Amino acid sequence: MKSVSRAARFFLLPGVLALALAPSVLAQTITVFATGLNNPRGLKFGPDGNLYVAEGGAGGTLSTVGTCTQVPSPVGPYTGGYTGRISKVASDGTVTTVSDNLPSSQTSVSQGSLVSGVGDVAFLGGRLYAVLAGAGCSHGLVGTDNGVLRVRPDGKRVGIANLSAFVKSHPVANPNPDDFEPDGTWYSMIGAHGSLFTIEPNHGELDEITPAGAVHRVADISNVQGHIVPTALAFDGHNFLVGNLDTFPIKDGSSKIMQITPDGAITTVYMGFSDIVGLAFDSKHRLYVLENTTGNPFPTPFTAQILRVDGKNNYTVIADGTTMQLALPTAMTFGPDGNLYVSNWGFGLPAGGGQILRITVPD
Secondary structure: OOOEOHHHHHHOOOOOOOOOOOOOOOOOEEEEEEEEEOOEEEEEEOOOOOEEEEEOOOOOOEOOOOOOOOOOOOOOOOEEEEEEEEEEEOOOOOEEEEEEEEEEEEOOHHHOOOEEOEEEEEEEOOEEEEEEOOOOHHHOOOOOOOEEEEEOOOOOEEEEEEHHHHHHHOOOOOOOHHHOOOOOOOOOEEEEOOEEEEEEOOOOEEEEEOOOOOEEEEEEHHHHHOOOOEEEEEEOOOOEEEEEOOOEOOOOOOEEEEEEOOOOOEEEEEEEEOOEEEEEEOOOOOEEEEEOOOOOOOOOOOOOEEEEEEEOOEEEEEEEHHHOOOOOOOEEEEOOOOOEEEEEOOOOOOOOOEEEEEEEOOO
């Protein structure tokens, strides 16, 4: 079987739910904080204390076959629509729409017609930004581009950077022709050093976007690591931490965490993970790792894990799929209350099936 990456890795779902057998966990409680979300992805708390969630949406039926280069089969061709959105979750779990009718696209029927759209949100200077992952002609949507948007309080958006154009004019050293996304598929985004930084898994790069819209590639990860599908992004106050999925089928222990300096130097710092989709630091500056699937070759519900890094090759299980709630998660963040908030059922269920979990972690 040829190895493929992000598109297939997130969108292949076995027909039978599997339950992981894992060591005892330290999480004190796991509760459902919010429901009714459409393929929830990245999430961040805003300066108002509310949680903002990027939603992939529900895809659509628009096609660009014959108009432009398509994503190769079996993942492509995509179809798309304008069902993506950004939601706000209040402290009582009430969900309201911040901005909607954003680009959303879905894989081919053979891959489950599963969805990507708004990849992540971030705050910079008190302003809300979003990165699109489901736009572009290669995703079935003529006249759109993946990029970074500034979202106004009234929900209107201002495009500040065209990332589709950037990846087309700045190819990476080692693209994978069998699994290539012409418009890219950005996954994580954070604010740091007065700019926005985002990870693109398919091409394999870390990019900086200034508030004025200038785009700069910090690191071509593919040049050093090959096609390893980097997804998760965190900032330790000086350097970036990046986690990867690796190619599929999933191989336990094959994912890792890299440190990337502001000038682009890449060093592997932690190894032995599986299918990383999220990284986050707690108030004590301890690093937490979200694994989408363990113990299975394909994405499988209720086999996820959250680990805390307590040292080199020393990882503590905080939560896992035996709770019967942590299923196909896609991102996580710490809240001002010290709890972890996780996008749950980030793919694999019909629109409205996504959740946010709140996880109380030990001191």
